[in-house]
Amino acid sequence: MNSLKKPQKKKVLLMGKSGSGKSSMRSIIFSNYVAKDVRRLGATIDVEHSTVKFLGSLILNLWDCGGQDAFTETYLTSQKSQTFSDVGVLIYVFDVESRSFEGSNPRDLLTYTAVISALAEYSPSAHVFALVHKIDLVQNVFRDSVIQDRTLAIQEYSGVFSKKLKVYGTTIWDQSLYKAWGDIVKSLVPNLHIIDGYLHDLAEETSAEEIILFERATFLTVTNVTSELGERNPYSDRQERLSNVIKTFKHSLSKYTHSSTASHPFSEIAIKAPRFNLILARLTNNTYVLVILPPGDLEIELSRFNIMAAKDRFVELDIMGWAAGDTERLEGKLNGRIKDGR
Amino acid sequence: MSRNDEVAEEVSDCFERRSSEAKRKSPQNFPKPDDNLMTSMNSANNEHKTRTNGDNEDLEPGNLLHADHKPRLLLMGLKRSGKSSISNVVFRKMAPHETLFLETTTTIRKEAMHSFMDFQVWDLPGQIDYLDPDFDAESIFGGVGAMIWVLDAIDNYMEPVSRLTETILHLQHSYPDIKYSVFIHKVDSLTEDFRDDTMRDVRQRITDDLYDAGLENPPITYYGTSIYDHSIFEAFSKVMQGLVPQLPTFEALLNTVSANCRFEKAYLFDVYSKVYIASDTTPVDMKAYELCADLIDIIVDMSEVYGWDRGQDQQETDRSQAVAAPSAESFVSNIKGYHLYLKEINRSALRAQVRQGFRLTIYRNLSFIGISKYSDFEISKVLVDQNMQAFQDTLLKVFPRG
Ligand SMILES: Nc1nc2c(ncn2[C@@H]2O[C@H](COP(=O)(O)OP(=O)(O)OP(=O)(O)O)[C@@H](O)[C@H]2O)c(=O)[nH]1
Ligand SMILES: Nc1nc2c(ncn2[C@@H]2O[C@H](COP(=O)(O)OP(=O)(O)OP(=O)(O)O)[C@@H](O)[C@H]2O)c(=O)[nH]1
Ligand SMILES: [Mg+2]
Ligand SMILES: [Mg+2]
Numbered sequence: 134m135n136s137l138k139k140p141q142k143k144k145v146l147l148m149g150k151s152g153s154g155k156s157s158m159r160s161i162i163f164s165n166y167v168a169k170d171v172r173r174l175g176a177t178i179d180v181e182h183s184t185v186k187f188l189g190s191l192i193l194n195l196w197d198c199g200g201q202d203a204f205t206e207t208y209l210t211s212q213k214s215q216t217f218s219d220v221g222v223l224i225y226v227f228d229v230e231s232r233s234f235e236g237s238n239p240r241d242l243l244t245y246t247a248v249i250s251a252l253a254e255y256s257p258s259a260h261v262f263a264l265v266h267k268i269d270l271v272q273n274v275f276r277d278s279v280i281q282d283r284t285l286a287i288q289e290y291s292g293v294f295s296k297k298l299k300v301y302g303t304t305i306w307d308q309s310l311y312k313a314w315g316d317i318v319k320s321l322v323p324n325l326h327i328i329d330g331y332l333h334d335l336a337e338e339t340s341a342e343e344i345i346l347f348e349r350a351t352f353l354t355v356t357n358v359t360s361e362l363g364e365r366n367p368y369s370d371r372q373e374r375l376s377n378v379i380k381t382f383k384h385s386l387s388k389y390t391h392s393s394t395a396s397h398p399f400s401e402i403a404i405k406a407p408r409f410n411l412i413l414a415r416l417t418n419n420t421y422v423l424v425i426l427p428p429g430d431l432e433i434e435l436s437r438f439n440i441m442a443a444k445d446r447f448v449e450l451d452i453m454g455w456a457a458g459d460t461e462r463l464e465g466k467l468n469g470r471i472k473d474g475r
Numbered sequence: 476m477s478r479n480d481e482v483a484e485e486v487s488d489c490f491e492r493r494s495s496e497a498k499r500k501s502p503q504n505f506p507k508p509d510d511n512l513m514t515s516m517n518s519a520n521n522e523h524k525t526r527t528n529g530d531n532e533d534l535e536p537g538n539l540l541h542a543d544h545k546p547r548l549l550l551m552g553l554k555r556s557g558k559s560s561i562s563n564v565v566f567r568k569m570a571p572h573e574t575l576f577l578e579t580t581t582t583i584r585k586e587a588m589h590s591f592m593d594f595q596v597w598d599l600p601g602q603i604d605y606l607d608p609d610f611d612a613e614s615i616f617g618g619v620g621a622m623i624w625v626l627d628a629i630d631n632y633m634e635p636v637s638r639l640t641e642t643i644l645h646l647q648h649s650y651p652d653i654k655y656s657v658f659i660h661k662v663d664s665l666t667e668d669f670r671d672d673t674m675r676d677v678r679q680r681i682t683d684d685l686y687d688a689g690l691e692n693p694p695i696t697y698y699g700t701s702i703y704d705h706s707i708f709e710a711f712s713k714v715m716q717g718l719v720p721q722l723p724t725f726e727a728l729l730n731t732v733s734a735n736c737r738f739e740k741a742y743l744f745d746v747y748s749k750v751y752i753a754s755d756t757t758p759v760d761m762k763a764y765e766l767c768a769d770l771i772d773i774i775v776d777m778s779e780v781y782g783w784d785r786g787q788d789q790q791e792t793d794r795s796q797a798v799a800a801p802s803a804e805s806f807v808s809n810i811k812g813y814h815l816y817l818k819e820i821n822r823s824a825l826r827a828q829v830r831q832g833f834r835l836t837i838y839r840n841l842s843f844i845g846i847s848k849y850s851d852f853e854i855s856k857v858l859v860d861q862n863m864q865a866f867q868d869t870l871l872k873v874f875p876r877g
Contacts, residue, residue: 368783375780382770400808406778408785409782
């Protein structure tokens, strides 16, 4: 597993019709915009490249491809190989209000199909995510059925990717955006199973009901461990809700601290409530961890201790450019743990 | 309003536990409060203007009408000035951009705020002429503590200014105790310079008009407000504080706690509306208020997601730990060298059956928030706990529960 040596670079294509909301979502997730700021964005000319470090182990190479017809044309012709080779993920954004989605001339879907064939030719192993965006413009009661209809239509036009394809209804006005992007990023993080293993250990040491690992800059969920009790939590959308809420808090804190988006806005938030204890703490340079515990004073002190102790382990996962030996060591630790009967 | 219900569930649960705990604890087990605090406690007792709140009061709208003992706050102003927007943003958590869809109000809308004492906030339709002699003024203005006049700062303000002065002159003889606030509203749409000019001009005109009519030094306070930032919450806080007769006591108490626990700034908040009822008497820094308000947002949200009822077994353990965790508290450490501490002072819930069979749940939720420069205040937790306990005891004495 040479992949552990260096942070992995993944190319992410962001495509879809002009005005569908690609730059808006990118700015909210990665550039610390809040939803009401995106009106300031102009149409993207050609491709806007950006590089985002995610955890220590992943570098996202974002290609925000301006969606006006003339640009799309060149992606599919003169710039075809350049655009579609080495793609890790294609995110295709559909505007839910678009009039050219279905009907006799479903231009949105036809363009999508052309993109899909180019991708199949140059990067057949890529993941494909389709976002039915601006779902806030659809009345609540119709949302599920609209998403379902669109999913079927999109699937039909997805060629060889139709099985792998994942479709989400999203809007910049609520947590649905965090749900989709959390899943997208999870599909790219290398060695997620090792991180998972460590998180399970921590869960056991702390008798936590739930542990969620967040990436520091985006507050997207990297992974989580949930106990049987925690599975009964009626808020099934809580991960993306938390991403949204914490990101908002982080954004408001930047007003007081005038600090750059890259720094850590706080070291810890703790809540002792009658029904639960919560700790949200900085774990490593790139992560925050949320731990939910049973109520009681002792629980929270013990867990804080355990989190401190776990830090070292997670730091190993965090550092850039791991030395060759680390791979074996990390894998070894993991296997040892599995042998222990977990 | 699922959030209300959920939080209230937890809150009521906690209240039940608190009361059983109170029985268990004998007085001599209470930590000995600090001397200073004792002094303020005594003075608090002397001032003691008691108002009790029936804990099982039925809160159907009809009953609110007759509950005269609650200080009433009126929102008045011309049509489209922003009264309903303010009421919805502060008391119903409406997102500011959603107010664009509000329709004109045709009947009086009443909001109740329940914390240590109950307020009513009435949103009056701008289209009614309240000065009409046929109008039953007493039903509206009788028992009013404060009036907020909402004035649209981007509109021509001649008409609202003259309507306000007419109203004040009309009411001054029958209801001389009403305190007036003018919200020069929607200032988000004005540039900073223009905004200051507008505020000065509005104030000057009102003062002149009233002076010409023979009213000197009218009891009016002016605020620049917008629903798109914290200014509306800050202004509402100030107006509310004007209705709290015990304000000096609270301030003294908060001063004492701050001094004892080395807080830079200490607040008493109504968590649901983010209105603060009192702060210590060090100068108020708008930023500090905003920080506290944002802290409340994240804590309320996280508590909603994880405050679900885990069922019987869980409650058993809860009960045995009730002494250890009497009410929620929260820490945020190291926001550029500052640390935040939040402690719920008192939790209890009122429930009432509404006709349609919906359960209307109202709760009281008062919190202390302190801002500290010292990261070790968790180590001195015992001291903080003692002070909080004494603080809470005193508050309960100032406001005994019915
Ligand atoms: N209602 C609604 N509007 C949105 C949403 N997301 C983005 N928008 C709006 O859509 C408009 C276009 O957004 P952009 O992000 O610039 O679109 P784009 O896909 O980058 O367009 P090109 O760069 O031309 O390809 C903006 O004015 C946004 O305010 C959403 O979730 N709901
Ligand atoms: N820019 C800006 N607009 C606001 C603000 N507050 C309210 N508005 C807008 O003002 C308009 C009128 O608001 P309402 O709250 O319905 O006015 P009202 O005073 O209740 O009107 P009536 O019910 O007819 O008496 C809405 O479109 C709001 O979005 C603000 O602080 N800034
Ligand atoms: Mg764009
Ligand atoms: Mg109205």
